Amino acid sequence: MNNSSSEKRISLMQKITIAVFLVFIYAMAALNLAAPKYTYSENENRYLSELPSLSFSEILSGHFDTAFEDWFTDHFVARSSWICVKAKTVQLAGVLENNGVYFGKNGRLIRQFLPGSDKMFRSGISALQDFSEKNNFHLNILLIPEASYGERDSLPSGAFNINEKELIETVKKECSGQTVIDVSDILQKTENTYFHTDHHWNERGAALAYEAICREVLHKEPGNYRYDKVSSSFCGTMYSRSGAFWTKPDELYRIDFEPGIEVSVEYENGNRTASLYDAHKLEVKDKYAYYLGGNHAAVHIRTNAASGRSAVIIKDSFAHILIPFLAAEYSDIMVYDLRYYHEPVSESVTDQVNTDIYVIYSTDSFVNDSSLSALW
Amino acid sequence: MVFSSLTFLFAYLPAVLAVYYAVKPEWRNPVLFLVSLFFYGWGEPVYILVMLFSIIVNYLAATGIFRFRNTDKSRAKRILLLCIVVNIAILGFFKYWDFIAGNLNALGIKAIRPLRLGLPIGISFYTFQAMSYPIDVWQGKTEPQKDMVSFGAYVTMFPQLIAGPIVRYTDIAAQLNKRKENQDQFTRGICRFTAGLSKKVLLANNAGRIWESVSSLPLSEISTLTAWTGIIAFAFQIYFDFSGYSDMAIGLGKMFGFDFPENFNYPYISRSITEFWRRWHMSLSYWFRDYVYIPLGGNRKGIRRQILNILIVWILTGFWHGASWNFVLWGLMYGIILIFEKAFLLKKLEKCPGWICRLYTMVIVLTAWVLFAFTDIGAGLSYLKLMFFGAARFTDGLAVYYLRNNILLFVLCIASSIPVAESLCSFLRKQKLDIVYPLLVLGALFLCTAFITDASYNPFLYFRF
Numbered sequence: 077m078n079n080s081s082s083e084k085r086i087s088l089m090q091k092i093t094i095a096v097f098l099v100f101i102y103a104m105a106a107l108n109l110a111a112p113k114y115t116y117s118e119n120e121n122r123y124l125s126e127l128p129s130l131s132f133s134e135i136l137s138g139h140f141d142t143a144f145e146d147w148f149t150d151h152f153v154a155r156s157s158w159i160c161v162k163a164k165t166v167q168l169a170g171v172l173e174n175n176g177v178y179f180g181k182n183g184r185l186i187r188q189f190l191p192g193s194d195k196m197f198r199s200g201i202s203a204l205q206d207f208s209e210k211n212n213f214h215l216n217i218l219l220i221p222e223a224s225y226g227e228r229d230s231l232p233s234g235a236f237n238i239n240e241k242e243l244i245e246t247v248k249k250e251c252s253g254q255t256v257i258d259v260s261d262i263l264q265k266t267e268n269t270y271f272h273t274d275h276h277w278n279e280r281g282a283a284l285a286y287e288a289i290c291r292e293v294l295h296k297e298p299g300n301y302r303y304d305k306v307s308s309s310f311c312g313t314m315y316s317r318s319g320a321f322w323t324k325p326d327e328l329y330r331i332d333f334e335p336g337i338e339v340s341v342e343y344e345n346g347n348r349t350a351s352l353y354d355a356h357k358l359e360v361k362d363k364y365a366y367y368l369g370g371n372h373a374a375v376h377i378r379t380n381a382a383s384g385r386s387a388v389i390i391k392d393s394f395a396h397i398l399i400p401f402l403a404a405e406y407s408d409i410m411v412y413d414l415r416y417y418h419e420p421v422s423e424s425v426t427d428q429v430n431t432d433i434y435v436i437y438s439t440d441s442f443v444n445d446s447s448l449s450a451l452w
Numbered sequence: 453m454v455f456s457s458l459t460f461l462f463a464y465l466p467a468v469l470a471v472y473y474a475v476k477p478e479w480r481n482p483v484l485f486l487v488s489l490f491f492y493g494w495g496e497p498v499y500i501l502v503m504l505f506s507i508i509v510n511y512l513a514a515t516g517i518f519r520f521r522n523t524d525k526s527r528a529k530r531i532l533l534l535c536i537v538v539n540i541a542i543l544g545f546f547k548y549w550d551f552i553a554g555n556l557n558a559l560g561i562k563a564i565r566p567l568r569l570g571l572p573i574g575i576s577f578y579t580f581q582a583m584s585y586p587i588d589v590w591q592g593k594t595e596p597q598k599d600m601v602s603f604g605a606y607v608t609m610f611p612q613l614i615a616g617p618i619v620r621y622t623d624i625a626a627q628l629n630k631r632k633e634n635q636d637q638f639t640r641g642i643c644r645f646t647a648g649l650s651k652k653v654l655l656a657n658n659a660g661r662i663w664e665s666v667s668s669l670p671l672s673e674i675s676t677l678t679a680w681t682g683i684i685a686f687a688f689q690i691y692f693d694f695s696g697y698s699d700m701a702i703g704l705g706k707m708f709g710f711d712f713p714e715n716f717n718y719p720y721i722s723r724s725i726t727e728f729w730r731r732w733h734m735s736l737s738y739w740f741r742d743y744v745y746i747p748l749g750g751n752r753k754g755i756r757r758q759i760l761n762i763l764i765v766w767i768l769t770g771f772w773h774g775a776s777w778n779f780v781l782w783g784l785m786y787g788i789i790l791i792f793e794k795a796f797l798l799k800k801l802e803k804c805p806g807w808i809c810r811l812y813t814m815v816i817v818l819t820a821w822v823l824f825a826f827t828d829i830g831a832g833l834s835y836l837k838l839m840f841f842g843a844a845r846f847t848d849g850l851a852v853y854y855l856r857n858n859i860l861l862f863v864l865c866i867a868s869s870i871p872v873a874e875s876l877c878s879f880l881r882k883q884k885l886d887i888v889y890p891l892l893v894l895g896a897l898f899l900c901t902a903f904i905t906d907a908s909y910n911p912f913l914y915f916r917f
Contacts, residue, residue: 082884089886090639096890097642098469100897105462141495145459149908152458158905165899169860190665191673191850236853319906 104153111153118361119316124150156321163319172232177318180230184272185314185323189224189237189440197243200448201250204435207451208254211422215254216293218285218436219244220277220394223270225439226263240439247442257292259285271326274312275440276364279303279329279397286401293432299404303329306355310363328363331400337379339403344374344417352377352400367396373416377409386431388424390414390451395436406432414447421451453494454614455645455700456652458904464491472708473633481605481628484708488608492573499572502542506582507604509538514586514596521590532590539583546572551775574614576772580739582607585621587743594622602628611704615697617715617735624710633709641706643889646896647873648699653900655868656692657907658861659685662854667825671834672844677851679838683818685858686825688865691720694733720869723809724801725789725816736772740765762794763787773824778832782823789816 116123128143152158163174172178178186208215220226221244224237231237241260248256262284263269269281283301290298310326330353341349354369368375371393386408389395395411402409410424425431442448453460468487475483493500513535520528550566557566585603588594597603606628612619666674666682674682698715705712719732729737745765751758763784770783793801801809819836826832855862867873880888 085884086886087635089889090635092887093639093642093890093893094635096894097646097897100894101462101466104901105466108462141453145453145457146908148459148463149457149905152462152905152908155905158902161899161902162906165902171860172857191669193670234853234856236849 108151108153111151113151117150119156119321159319160321164322167320172235174319175317177314177320178224178232178235179318179320180227180232182230182272183323184223184227184230184270185318185320186223186227186231186235186270187275187314187317187440188235189222189240191238192444194443196446196449197246197443199446200442201247203449203451204251204254207422208251210452211425213422213425213428213433215251216257216289216432216434217247217251217254218257218259218289218434219247219442220281220285220436220438221260221263222438222440223275223277225260226277226281227270228264243439243443255292257285257288259288262288271310271312271314271364273310273315273323273326274364275314276312276394276397278326279331282398282401283331285398289402290405294405300334301331301401301404302334303331306330306353306366307358307363311361312364313362316361328358328366331397333404337381337404339377339379341368342376342378343369343372345372352403364393364396368399368411370396371413371416372411373413375409375411377403377411379403379407379409381405381407383407384430386410386427387434388412388421388431389434389436390421390448391434391436392438392441392445394438394441395434398436414450415445418450453491455697455704456649456900456904458901458908461901461904469707480708481599481602484610485601485605485608488605488610488613491610492608492613496570496573502546502572502575503578503608504604506539506542506579507600507607509535510582510585510607511597511600511603514589517586517590518596521592528590532586535586536583539579543575543579546575548771548775577616577618578607578613580618580736581620584618584739584743588620588622594625597621597625597628609705609710611708611710612701612712615694615701616733617698617701617712618739619712619735620739623713627710631709633707637706637709637711641703642893643703644706645700645703646893646900648696648701648703649900650896651692651696651699651868653903654896655861655865656689656696657903658858659688659692659865662858662861663689663825666854667835669850671838673850674835674838674843675845675848675851676838676843677847678854679835679843680818681851681854683822683825683835683839684862685854687720687818687821688862688869690821690824691716691869692865718869718871720814720817721810721871722813723806724793724798724813725786726793726798728813728817729786729790736769740769744768759791762791766790774827776827778823778827778829781829782820785820785823 114124125143125146127147128140166174167179173188176188176190178188180186204215204217207213221240222237224231224235225240228237244256244258244260248258263277263281266280266284268278269284270277287298290296305327307328308325310328311323312326315321315323315325339350339352341352349369352368353366355366357363357365357370362370365371377399381404383405385406387402387406387410389399389402389409389411391411391413392415393413399409399411412421412424414421425433437448453464455461471487472480472483489500489503492503513531516531517528517535520531546569549564550568553564553566556563585594585597585606589596597606606619606621606624609619662685663682666678666685669678695716702712702714713735715733715735717731717734719728722728722731745761748761748764749757750761766783766787767780768783769786770779770781773779773782789797801812804812819839822836822839823829823832826835880886
C-alpha cells in the first residue's frame with residue numbers, strides 16, 4: 077500500500093469522526109430545542125425546574141446559571157430514555173444495583189440496606205421502653221423486614237445488606253417484656269410477599285403477619301378473606317429509583333372478608349369515608365396509597381366487628397396494607413403516624429384492658445427514621 | 453458550567469463552534485475572548501471584573517517591564533514586584549482571607565472577620581497563568597503581546613480556565629498571533645475531548661460513588677479491605693476527574709487551533725515520588741519549579757538552602773490546593789519524602805525490582821490522598837489507622853461487595869491508568885482499523901450523555917414511608 081492511499085484513508089476517517097461528533101451535538105441540540113417540555117416528573121415525584129426569567133437582577137444574583145442548567149437538564153430531550161439507558165448499561169456492566177436498588181431475580185427490584193449509624197436504632201428501642209414503662213402499657217411490636225431480607229433469595233449473588241434478623245433479635249431481647257411478633261422467617265420462606273417494583277410488602281406478606289397476630293395476640297383463628305385485583309399497572313418507588321423502566325408493573329389487590337365488614341373512616345383533616353381503600357389513588361403514580369388513602373397523621377376506623385376490642389396502632393406505611401386485615405378483628409382502631417402526629421399517643425388509650433397497642437414498623441424506618449423517639 | 457454538563461455539550465459548545473468558524477481568522481481571538489468571558493460570567497457575573505482587572509494589570513505591567521528592562525532595570529524590577537504582589541493579593545484575598553481570619557480567631561485575635569465570599573472559579577489557575585506572563589517578559593523569554601484582546605483571550609480562554617492545564621504565555625504565544633486550524637488537529641481534539649469526557653463521567657463519577665459510600669460508613673463498619681478499597685476509589689476519582697478535565701481542555705484547545713501543554717502522564721505507574729510529581733499535574737509542578745524553586749536559588753546555594761527551598765515549594769503547593777491545614781500537611785509530607793528521595797532513597801529504589809518501587813510509590817500516594825480527602829485532619833488519621841493498624845476485621849461481606857459490584861469499573865480504571873490505550877491505538881492504526889475511532893467517539897458520547905442525564909435524576913421518593 078502506498079503512502080497517499082494511507083493518507084486518504086486517514087483523512088476519510090478524520091472526516092467521518094468530525095461528522096459524527098458535529099452531527100451528534102448539533103442534532104441533539106436541535107432535537108432538544110424542539111422537544112416538548114413537561115412540568116411534572118411522575119417518576120421523581122417532583123415538579124421540574126422552570127426556565128428562569130432573563131432579568132438583570134437575576135443574572136447578577138449568580139443564580140441564573142444553575143437555574144438555567146437545571147431547567148436545561150430537567151427538560152432534556154428523551155430524558156427518561158437516557159436514564160433507562162444508563163440503568164441498562166450499569167446492569168450489563170455487571171453492577172448489581174443502580175441508585176441503591178438491586179436488580180433482583182425475576183425482575184424484582186430490591187432496595188439496598190447498607191449499614192449506617194445505629195444511634196437512631198438505639199433511641200427507637202429506648203423510646204418504646206420508656207413509653208411502655210411510663211404508661212404501664214403492654215406493646216405488641218411488629219418489626220417487618222425489608223425485601224432485602226424477606227426476598228433475599230431473589231437478590232443477585234454478591235449483594236450485601238445489613239443483617240436485619242440481628243436487628244429484630246436485638247429488639248426482642250431489649251423489649252423482652254413486650255410481645256414482639258417476628259414474621260421475618262415466614263416472610264422469607266414464602267414466595268412473593270413483597271411487590272416487585274415497590275419497597276413495601278404486598279397483601280400476601282401482610283396476610284402472614286395477620287395470621288401471626290391472630291396466633292400470638294388475639295389467640296384465635298384468622299377469618300376468611302379473599303383478594304380482588306384492582307390494578308395491574310403499579311410501578312412503585314423502586315421502579316422509579318432504579319431507572320429500570322423495563323420492569324413489569326405490579327398488581328394491586330383489595331382485601332375483603334367473608335362475611336363483609338362495614339367501616340367508617342375518619343381522617344385527622346375531618347374527611348370521612350366508608351372504605352379502607354381510596355380508588356382515586358389507582359389513577360395516580362403511587363398506587364400504594366390505595367390502602368388507607370396514603371400517609372395521614374391520624375386515622376380513626378370504626379367497624380361492625382363483633383369483638384368489642386380496640387386497637388391503637390403506631391406505624392409507618394407498611395401498616396397500611398395490614399390494616400384491612402386488622403379491621404376484621406377490632407371494632408375501633410386509632411392509627412398514628414409519628415412523622416406527622418405530634419400529640420401524646422398515650423392519651424388515646426382510655427380502656428387499657430380492652431385495647432391492644434401495636435407498634436408496626438419496617439426495619440428501615442426503625443433504623444433510619446427519628447420520629448419514633450417522639451413517642452409519648 | 454462544567455464541560456460534563458448537557459448545557460455545555462448541547463448548547464454552549466455547538467453555538468461557540470459555529471460562531472468561531474463563521475468569522476474571519478482575524479476576528480477569532482476577539483470571539484474567543486468574548487465567549488470565554490460569557491463562559492466565565494455565566495456562573496460569576498460580578499467576578500468578571502476581577503478577571504478583567506487581572507488582565508489589565510498584567511498586560512500593562514508586561515508592557516512597562518519590556519519598555520524599561522534594557523534602559524532602567526530597577527524600574528522594570530519594581531513594576532514586576534508590584535505586579536506579583538497585586539496578583540498574589542487578589543488570590544490571597546479571595547482564597548485565603550477566611551482561612552486566615554478563622555485561624556486568627558482561634559488564637560483569640562479578632563482583627564479580621566471571615567467574609568464568606570465565594571471563590572471566583574478558576575482563580576488559582578488564571579492568576580498563576582497571568583502572572584507567568586510579566587515574569588517571562590522580565591526574563592526576556594518572550595516579547596509582550598501588543599493586542600490586549602489577544603492577551604485577554606489567552607487569560608480567559610474557556611477550555612483551560614477552570615481546571616488547567618496552567619498554560620504559560622510562552623506556550624501559546626505563537627499560536628495566539630497566528631494559527632491555522634486544520635482537520636487533523638480538530639479530529640485529535642474531538643478524540644481527546646471525548647476521552648476526557650468519558651474519564652470524568654464514566655470513571656471518575658462512579659469511582660466517586662464508591663468513595664462517597666465508604667466514607668459515609670460508621671468507622672466500626674469499615675474493615676481494612678473496605679478502607680483500602682475506598683481510598684483506591686478516591687485515587688481513581690481524583691485522577692480521572694482531574695486528568696479527564698485536562699484532556700477535555702486540551703481537546704477543546706485543539707478544536708480552536710491551540711496546542712496546550714500536557715498535564716498528566718500516567719502518574720500511577722511511577723517508580724518513585726520524584727517521578728510521580730513529574731507525571732502528576734505537570735503544569736503546576738513546572739510552574740512552581742520555574743517561578744518559585746529556581747528563583748529561590750534551587751539547588752545552587754548549598755544543601756541546607758535546597759532543603760528549605762523544597763519545603764517552601766511543597767508547603768505552597770499544598771496550600772495552593774485549598775485553604776485548609778490538611779492540604780498544607782499533604783504538601784509538607786510530599787516535600788519531606790522528596791528530600792529523602794534526593795538524599796538517598798532514589799539510589800536505593802533504583803536497585804529494587806520495579807514492582808517494589810511501584811508499591812512503595814502507591815502506598816505513599818494513597819496515604820497522602822487520605823490526608824487530602826479529609827479536611828478534618830483527625831478524621832483522616834482515624835481512617836489511616838483503619839488502613840495500617842487494623843480495623844475490627846481485615847475483610848467482611850461489605851468489602852467483598854464493593855469489589856464485586858465494581859469489578860468492571862476497577863478493571864477499566866486500572867487499564868486507563870497504564871499506557872495500554874496508546875498501544876491499542878497504534879495497533880489499530882497498523883491494522884488499518886481506524887474506522888473504529890468514529891464508532892468509539894459516537895459510543896462514548898452516547899453513554900456519557902446517558903450518564904450525565906441520569907445524574908440529574910433525583911427521585912424524591914417517600915421511600916421510607
